[in-house]
Amino acid sequence: MKTLVLVEHEGGQLKDATLSAVTAAAKLGEVHLLVAGQGVGGVAEQAAKIAGVGKVHVADDAAYAHGLAENVAPLVAGLMEGHDAFLAPATTTGKNIAPRVAALLDVMQISDIISVESDDTFTRPIYAGNAIATVQSSDAKKVITVRGTAFDKAPREGGSGTVEAVGATGDKGLSSFVGQEVAHSERPELTSAKIIVSGGRALGSGEAFHQYIEPLADKLGAAVGASRAAVDAGYVPNDYQVGQTGKIVAPEVYIAVGISGAIQHLAGMKDSKTIVAINKDEDAPIFQVADIGLVGDLFKIVPELTEKL
Structure with a gap:
C-alpha cells in the first residue's frame, strides 16, 4: 500500500x-x-x-x-x-x-x-x-x-x-482567512509536553489557578492543563482543556490537582505514564487511575510541594 x-x-x-x-x-x-x-x-x-x-x-x-x-x-x-x-x-x-x-x-x-x-x-x-x-x-x-x-x-x-x-488546485473560494489570535507561552505545548500540571474546578477561581498551578508547572518545566469544569468556569482559556472534548495527552508525568476524574477527563489523559492526583476527596474517581495519590487540601499541599522542588 x-x-x-x-x-x-x-x-x-x-x-x-x-x-x-x-x-x-x-x-x-x-x-x-x-x-x-x-x-x-x-x-x-x-x-x-x-x-x-x-x-x-x-x-x-x-x-x-x-x-x-x-x-x-x-x-x-x-x-x-x-x-x-x-x-x-x-x-x-x-x-x-x-x-x-x-x-x-x-x-x-x-x-x-x-x-x-x-x-x-x-x-x-x-x-x-x-x-x-x-x-x-x-x-x-x-x-x-x-x-x-x-x-x-x-x-x-x-x-x-x-x-x-505538485501542482496546486487553487483557491476554491469557499472560505477565507480573516485573522487569528495566537496565545504565546514559554511553557511546552500541551500535546507534546513530558510533564503536565492540570487544575480543576476545586481551585475556585482563575486567580487561584495562576497562584497555585502555574508556579508548580514553572518549577517542573511543565505544560499547564485544565479540566473541562475549570475551563467552563472561566478560570483558563479553552486551549488548556484536557479530555474527550479537549486535547488528548500522554506525558511522562501528569499531575491532576483538584480534579475529580470524570470519564470525559480520564479519556484525555489516562495513557499518561505516571499519574499523580491531589484531591481532598478520597473517593474521587481520579484515584482509580492514579499511580500516586495524595488526599488533602490542595491549597496547603501544592505550595509546600512547589517550595520543596
Whole structure:
C-alpha cells in the first residue's frame, strides 16, 4: 500500500503530531508525505529527513498559506489517485481536513485509530475510551485520523525521502482567512509536553489557578492543563482543556490537582505514564487511575510541594 500523510507545520517547523501519524502509516506500507503551505521549502526538507519516508509531495501556493481545509482537501483528493490511504493526525487541523477528503472520495472515515491490525482493520476508542471498537473497511481508499498518543513518534532524522513539487488546485473560494489570535507561552505545548500540571474546578477561581498551578508547572518545566469544569468556569482559556472534548495527552508525568476524574477527563489523559492526583476527596474517581495519590487540601499541599522542588 502507498500511504499519504498530512504534514502539520507552524512557523516553518514540522509539528510532533506528524511523527506519530508516520509511524501508523508505516504499518500500512510505503509512506509519502504532503506538505501544503506557502514558503514551505524548509518544512519539506525537515519532512524528507523523517525515518521511513519515501517521498515528500510539496504544494507551495498562496491558497494553502493558512491551511484552509476547503482548499487543502481537493489537493489531497487529487493525490489519492496514486495512494491507497490518507492519514492525518487527530488534531484540530487533521479533523478539519480528513472528513472533507472522505466526502470527496465518497468513502467512510476511520477516526482516531489507536492501532493498525491489518491493511483494512483498525481499532479505535468509543464511549470515552471505555470500549475499543475494531473497525474493518472495504473501501478501496482509506481516510484515517491517528491518535498521536497511541503511536511512538518516528525519528526526525535518518530518512532520505525525495522531494517532489505538485501542482496546486487553487483557491476554491469557499472560505477565507480573516485573522487569528495566537496565545504565546514559554511553557511546552500541551500535546507534546513530558510533564503536565492540570487544575480543576476545586481551585475556585482563575486567580487561584495562576497562584497555585502555574508556579508548580514553572518549577517542573511543565505544560499547564485544565479540566473541562475549570475551563467552563472561566478560570483558563479553552486551549488548556484536557479530555474527550479537549486535547488528548500522554506525558511522562501528569499531575491532576483538584480534579475529580470524570470519564470525559480520564479519556484525555489516562495513557499518561505516571499519574499523580491531589484531591481532598478520597473517593474521587481520579484515584482509580492514579499511580500516586495524595488526599488533602490542595491549597496547603501544592505550595509546600512547589517550595520543596
